[in-house]
Amino acid sequence: MSSTSIGARVDDAAAGRAPAAGAEHHTPHRWWVLAVIGLAQLMVVLDATILNIALPSAQADLGFSNDGRQWVITAYSLAFGSLLLLGGRLTDLFGRKTTLLIGLFGFGAASAAAGASNSLAMLIAGRAVQGVFGALLAPAALSLLTTTFTDPKERARAFGVFGAIGGSGGAIGLLLGGLLTEHLNWRYTLYVNLLIAAVAAIGAVVFVRRPAMPPRPKLDLIGTILAAGGVFCLVYGFSNAETHGWSNWMCWGFLAASTAVLLAFVLWERKAAHPLLPLRVLADRNRAASYISMFITGAGIFGIFLFLTYYLQQTLHYSPVETGLAFLPLIGALMVFSQLSMIVLAPRLGGKPIVPTGFALAAGGLIWLTDLGLTSTYAAHVLPPLLMIGAGIGMAMPTGMSLATLGVAPHDQGVASAMVNTMQQVGGSIGTALFSTLAATAATDYIKDHQPPTRLAVAHAALHSYATSYLWAAGFFATGLLITLVLYRKGSPMKHMRAAQKAALAEETPPA
Known part of the structure; x- marks a missing residue:
């Protein structure tokens, strides 16, 4: 029996409902469905970073202040993070395909409007509307992935791909943003979503089926x-x-x-x-650990991208395109270890050894980055810790995503998927703000202690601020290591699901 059907039986029994019929199936064209889901996820994730490199060009073109630059980024995060749980419930209410298509069309239209902006207000409004439709799109994509891939081996492979896209989307955004800004115009960092959304929408219409709708939950206003x-x-x-x-x-x-x-x-x-969020969704230890791991990963990964980008551009004087290319090895390591963890390790070992090990690798790589200096080279000093961090996130992220939605009943899949995205998005917002303020304080204190503020002292202050942020990000991953080591159950998650199913069935079956 598939993992989804097992989980549906367990959650339904726990909630006093009949098991969902037809939960075990093999969806036709499911690998094409994965391609559609992957495009949707990529569009949502890369938009958190693709505009970062283009912001100076947008600022010069539209003539707004540095405070305005911050709000171009924050508008997206506020709308996206605030409405994700609602988006997840709307997915359960109106169906995954319908919500996915609305999200794709809306995101594409908002991107076009933001790209055509002639003022800061229009750009911020467009980014906010992007976040609104992203809050529909992200949980619809993940819940569709969960219900499409019910065979354990196929599910593992699919979540490996999905987790790799989620983990590397920020770096892809930096690379694509650099290419588009350098060779075309900053507006194309937004217009590119029209192409992605169009291809994904066509794929969704052709390949994504409308399954029989489970009983619709009422909206908790x-x-x-x-x-x-x-x-x-x-x-x-x-x-x-x-x-x-x-x-x-x-x-x-x-x-x-x-x-x-x-x-x-x-x-x-x-x-x-x-x-809106049934607390039974959070009651399982593996799910609770997975939601925490997504928060930790979201916080840590944004800290990595932000400050390493500063180092590569301001200290090593890389161009935007060179900066994006510098992150490619991290993406490669993340993809390799995503597949390794989901196909080989997670089905046998479960989350307990894999996610903590991934956090340990990520923390170690971040500590390694604190040694970067003014004369460091990419091959000797940046590449090795990048590979280490990529391997760690590749182990932690897809495993956490998979276990966060494993065993959730069909009528709760949307909101359970939304919780994954909410924790990751809120973690990223908190991590970016926290690490930025800590880095700024560290740079200011360094200058105060090294008067007069010569150019060399300013350069070393920047290095000190980056190292401070890396250490704090490493602390996040170390904290996640301890929490997930305690919370995750030992052994295969499928064995735990089967044991829970047997117990539920035993309670339902009257004695002979």
């Missing part, structure tokens, strides 16, 4: 408002810390509000008749 408000305040508070500093009242005020609203959300979900 109060839970939706609380979840969106809590995540918005969280991301906005950390964004204010990056732009205005930790002492600013807007930073602490929004973070305090986020804590209160998210606590109210959890309390409401415990008693809601039709919760």
Whole structure:
């Protein structure tokens, strides 16, 4: 029996529902479906970084301040992160194919509008609408992947590919952003989504089937408002810390509000008749560990891309294209270890040894990066830790994604998938803001201690700030190592699912 059908039986039994019929199947053209899902995921992930390299050109063209640059990035993160849980529930309500197509068309249209911007306000609005449709697109893609690949071996291979795209999308965005900005125009970093969305939409129409809809859950309006408000305040508070500093009242005020609203959300979900996020989805230890691992990975990976990009461009004087190419070995290592972990290791060992080992490798690679100096070379000093980090993320990310959705009932697949994206996106937003403020403080303190501020002292201050961010990112991965080592169960996840199914069936079967 497939992993999805087993999980559906277990979750349905636990919730007092009949098992879903027809859960075990082999979807026709499923590898073409994976290509469609991969394109959708790539578009969402690379848009978190593709515009970064193009921002100076956009700023010169539209004439806005440095604060405006920050809001071009933050607008996407705020809308995307705040609405992901709602997007996941809408996937369960209206169907995965419908939601995927709406997300693709909307994302493409928003990208076109943002690319045609003639003012900062229009660009920010376009980026925000991108985030809205991305919040529909991301959970629809992941839940479609989960329900399309039900055979354990095929599921492992598919999640290896999907995890590799998720982990490398940021680096691909940097490379593509550099190429388009250098050889065409900054607007093409947004227009490129039209091509990706069109190809993915055609593939979705041709290859993605509309399966029989499970009973539609009702929308939890109060839970939706609380979840969106809590995540918005969280991301906005950390964004204010990056732009205005930790002492600013807007930073602490929004973070305090986020804590209160998210606590109210959890309390409401415990008693809601039709919760936005059923707490049974979080009850499984493997799932809880996987959601935490996605938060840690999101925070750490954005820190890597951001500050290593600064180092390559400002210290080693790489061009935007050269900077993007420098990340290709990380992408290669990530793809290789994604397949290795999902096809060979995870089915036999489960998450307990794999995710902590991946975090250990990523933390080690980040600590290695702290040795980078003004005269370091790429081959000797940048490439080895990049390969180490790529291997670590390749082990942790797809394994966490797979276990975060394994065994979730069909009617909860959308919101369970949305939780994966929410944790990764919120982790990335928090990591970027936290590491940026820590790096800025470290650079300022270094200059104060090395007066007068000569050009050499400023260069060393930058190196010190990068090293500080690498150490903090390594600390995130080390914390994730300890948490996942404790939470993940030992052994094959399939064995745990079969044992749970037998127990559920034993309770349902009356004695002879």
